[in-house]
Amino acid sequence: MKRKPGAGGLTRGVLSGGTAADRARDQQADEVRDRVRLMIEITARAGEYRRGLVAAARRLSPEEAEILSDLEGHGLQVPQLRDVLRGGHVLVDDPALYEAWRSAKGSHPRLSSHHRDIDKTLYPDIGMRGHLVREKLHGRTAKGTWVQLEKTPAAFGGSKLPSVDDLRHLMDYLVYRFTGSNVGPWGLSRMTERRPMYLSPVLAVPTSLSPPVARVLTQALRRIEASDDTTAVSADLAARFPPPDRPDLAGELGRALSDRAGRGLFGNSEVWVTQTPSRAAAAVLRERREQVPTDVRRTGGWS
Template sequence: MERKHPLAGWRSGHSGRTGAAAEEAAAAARQAEQVRDRVRLTIEITARAGAYRKGLLAAVGRLSPEEAVIVADLEQHGLQVPQLHDVLCGGHVLVDDPALYEKWRAAKGSHPRLSSHHRDIDKARYPDIGMRGHVVREKLHGRTATGTWVQLEKTPAAFGGSKMPSVDDLRHLMDYVVYRFTGSNVGPWGLSRMTERRPMYLSPIVAVPTSLTPPVARSLTRALRRIEESDDVTAVSQQLAARFPPPDREDLAGELGQALSDRGGRGLFGNSEVWITQTPSRTAAAVLRGRSDQASAGTVWPTGGPR
């Protein structure tokens, strides 16, 4: 009778768990690389139309995963390509999502920072957090009463404590002088008029959910059904429309309170100067031209007239 080592089963299970952890780590690494590639491409696109300081594209090539997450999270909250210009140029951004503060606070390289932004917040409980990078230079973020704020700075600073002022601190003071004279934030790659007094607002909380009383809900449902029945303009004829009625939904009034899911809205390239520069396919153009010629020529009757 073969006797198994008492640790054989433990080793097998341990190796299985190790393999699963390795697969999860590999999947996370692939996802991080995809996010980084997406952000790189987005910045390269906006760099074609906007004016930036020299060196942006070179810095994009060294974009870190932590920097990419900042831009990707803002994009998930409605940031569009034209707005990315202001973000890279130091625009002050407000997002009504407190979870972003904790997520960015836990990122690699994050450290507490002193700043004069949003003084109404308890800085002992919610300290401002900085993070350095090739593209963001110095990312600074903190809490607001309803969410998170973030701003990219050209020069990091470390005022306070027992540290002596450094060269970066002096450069930061020069950036402040520029702000006082121009009224624009000094970001890594330019100037932005989106200051704390005139911020860029993403995902604002503009609605308060509320419930309808039963009589109002019934009356509203009846009105919505009448509108739906008399407003079918998708079919060629009313007879055909009657054969294919719309889906029978139980709670029409409840649909009015549903918000757009995830990235509902105009999307990443909404209101941006992005267009197609590639010429159409020659084969497709020939087919469409042939159909157009046939339609314009009409029907040619044979000699002797129609039969």
């Protein structure tokens, strides 16, 4: 594919006489764009999209490619890319993405109604326009970053008068209200803010237990600790040196302690799996025991 002067990062680096590090960085950006273009061409072979997707992918900017590449790095697969291109709402439990995309070329503060629980003065929503993403919109969540591609950019607020794009954005909103689907640059997606696509979720999130569940769980943990004491090498010593008295045993589940990992799913206890021996094995063991002389069983050895 023939590149226009200044359109490609590699061409830019050569023309500007940049350093070897600049040329390597530009070459890496070109490789990222080529990979993202390939992903788009693959996903465009199946499913229905608005016309012009592949043509827009050929004009992909480094900033647009970086966004999709970052999502791929957090687990985005080619089938999921379809919903992203159609405007699916994506959550990623990585706050660093917000800052990285915020500083990208062409980024600007945007007003939106997404995630109103976030302080927008500290973490304003950020928009960015592009041939493929049309209007990329992203912001912060309590645990990370959200992103969504929109068909029509909007610039509500401030002293600006409503533009044609603002009116089109209102039309897209009406489509969302009637269909329950986001209006993305290349189609409609059912992945809305209420039913988002979740990438790289943080699973180790502490959750509170209801009092009855916590009470039953604490009783079970105390029974396990008591059982561990009786299986010590010396039961007499185990009684003399009891384990630390922790009033909130249930609270240790999944908690990271200073000197060791939390209990997790009883991660600090040795797990023993027992099962009833098969009937054949039980018959062999019984037969061997019956064949042992009586005096051997009584004295514990051969005379």
